[in-house]
Amino acid sequence: MATPAKKGDRDCVLHEITRSLCPECGRVVDAQVLIRDGNVTMRRRCPLHGWHEALISSDADWYLKSLKYDKPGAIPHHYATSVREGCPFDCGLCPKHQQHTCVGVIEITNRCNLECPTCFADSGLARSDRGHDLSLAQVEAILDRFLETEGQPEVVQISGGEPTIHPQLLEILAAAKARDIRHVMLNTNGLRLAQDAEFVDRLAHYEPVIYLQFDGLRASTYEELRGLDLRAVKEEALEHLAEAGLHAMLVPTVVRGVNEDEIGDILRFGLNHPAVVGINYQPVTFAGRCLNHRDPFNRITLPDVLHALETQTEGLFQVSDFFPVPCPHPTCSACTYAFLHGDEVIPIPRTLNVDDYLDFISNRTLPDLSAEIEPVVESLWSMAAVMGSDKTTDNLVCATCGIEAAMSLDPEHLKEHFFAIQVHGFMDEHSFDLKRLMKCCVHQLLPDGRAVPFCAYNNLGYREEVRETLGKTGVSCPQPKEVLA
Numbered sequence: 001m002a003t004p005a006k007k008g009d010r011d012c013v014l015h016e017i018t019r020s021l022c023p024e025c026g027r028v029v030d031a032q033v034l035i036r037d038g039n040v041t042m043r044r045r046c047p048l049h050g051w052h053e054a055l056i057s058s059d060a061d062w063y064l065k066s067l068k069y070d071k072p073g074a075i076p077h078h079y080a081t082s083v084r085e086g087c088p089f090d091c092g093l094c095p096k097h098q099q100h101t102c103v104g105v106i107e108i109t110n111r112c113n114l115e116c117p118t119c120f121a122d123s124g125l126a127r128s129d130r131g132h133d134l135s136l137a138q139v140e141a142i143l144d145r146f147l148e149t150e151g152q153p154e155v156v157q158i159s160g161g162e163p164t165i166h167p168q169l170l171e172i173l174a175a176a177k178a179r180d181i182r183h184v185m186l187n188t189n190g191l192r193l194a195q196d197a198e199f200v201d202r203l204a205h206y207e208p209v210i211y212l213q214f215d216g217l218r219a220s221t222y223e224e225l226r227g228l229d230l231r232a233v234k235e236e237a238l239e240h241l242a243e244a245g246l247h248a249m250l251v252p253t254v255v256r257g258v259n260e261d262e263i264g265d266i267l268r269f270g271l272n273h274p275a276v277v278g279i280n281y282q283p284v285t286f287a288g289r290c291l292n293h294r295d296p297f298n299r300i301t302l303p304d305v306l307h308a309l310e311t312q313t314e315g316l317f318q319v320s321d322f323f324p325v326p327c328p329h330p331t332c333s334a335c336t337y338a339f340l341h342g343d344e345v346i347p348i349p350r351t352l353n354v355d356d357y358l359d360f361i362s363n364r365t366l367p368d369l370s371a372e373i374e375p376v377v378e379s380l381w382s383m384a385a386v387m388g389s390d391k392t393t394d395n396l397v398c399a400t401c402g403i404e405a406a407m408s409l410d411p412e413h414l415k416e417h418f419f420a421i422q423v424h425g426f427m428d429e430h431s432f433d434l435k436r437l438m439k440c441c442v443h444q445l446l447p448d449g450r451a452v453p454f455c456a457y458n459n460l461g462y463r464e465e466v467r468e469t470l471g472k473t474g475v476s477c478p479q480p481k482e483v484l485a
Helices: 060-069 136-150 169-178 191-195 197-204 219-225 231-244 260-271 302-312 354-358 373-380 390-399 411-417 434-438 454-459 462-473
Strands: 013-021 028-036 039-046 050-057 103-107 155-159 183-188 209-213 248-251 276-283 333-341 344-347 418-424 442-445 451-453
Touching: 013 039, 013 434, 039 060, 050 060, 060 302, 103 136, 136 169, 136 442, 155 169, 169 183, 169 197, 183 191, 191 197, 191 231, 197 231, 209 231, 248 260, 260 276, 260 302, 260 418, 276 302, 302 333, 302 418, 333 390, 333 411, 354 373, 373 390, 390 411, 390 418, 411 418, 434 454, 442 454, 451 454, 454 462
Parallel strands: 103 155, 103 442, 155 183, 183 209, 209 248, 248 276, 276 418
Antiparallel strands: 013 028, 028 039, 039 050, 333 344, 333 418, 442 451
16 A cells, blocks of 8 residues: 655745735735745735745744734824725725825925935936926815814824925925924935025924934935935035034935944934934835836845844844834834934933733733833834924933933933934835725825825826826926036
């Protein structure tokens, strides 16, 4: 009698089932989240285009441990859409969405003064002759709708395209400041900030936090990602911001084989610059115009950035200093804060057991959680935390009360003692995960009153729909002149 053949083992563990997209046709299909060789991948099958698999995390341990940091979502005052076709086709928000808007993004223009090879919004000079700007009245209506749905909104980010080329940007900032919105951000490539110091001085009147595109310190990095060497532009922009007393978050797009070896150098640069209060690293998103790096397995994921920070700073920051941000899905974002005292850099989680306050699964009934510290930590590990703001500074002072160091009582000087490091991985057609989308709290605010989750807007045709509509009804503007470094 023949010996039965031994059954083979699969090379992976099926962790969970979700829904994703076919990267060929965009169809929503069932997907498997798999753990294999220390990585997390997503595998799905389209009836037309077959199987597709992509890397979603290079560190399965980080991915699995992050799940305990999920927290219940908040409910907005109003929804804009009803449930008709099912998620993700009813975005607006609809009642099935699990989180309110922490950060509302308004794209006031789809025009730009650069033509970056990497641009998830597909903006640029080539689009400018058929581009559009939102009118001031449209933006004011969007802001008023934001107040209706949120009561007192936390954060609005003015974005584009390149928002500094909008002819009414200052009036738009004034409109945002006049409403009961706690924090206003301005997302920019820095070209106008570098070339027009007077404009930066006028900008300072409205006190926006500047989200400055900043990909590295090498010419080759900018030539690959932005099409030209922008190092001098970035340095001049930051100098003007420092002179005007404005705070900047550096925002590097991190791409495998281009600038992942600069992650530590960017951090050191930021720590030493008077205008910089933090860094928000963003692994590249394969959406819009990103044609040269679309390998779904050879890509940077959130834990890659954390491990690179530990290695490239020789342990100045360690992976253990970072914790997932609980208000979106906890695999989307991670952050930490540091206390700066002279040449000393002290990550706050080394002086405060952050895990006790952010573990929403295990620790909600612990009797020894400080009633004072708990809301502080939850506020800091939130997408709505804005470095340079009085609220965030007050929370950081409270969180570092155990550190023995002399700090200035001047609120502006006090802000110089703190630094934030954030990592946020936006989704694309390869990494799209419906459960992450349903917890998204960064929403695109639209002229028709909808608030569309950011990764839905970039992957499901919402951006193209809005662009077509505004191309017919929006405010057309002349093509901007190309700005050279």
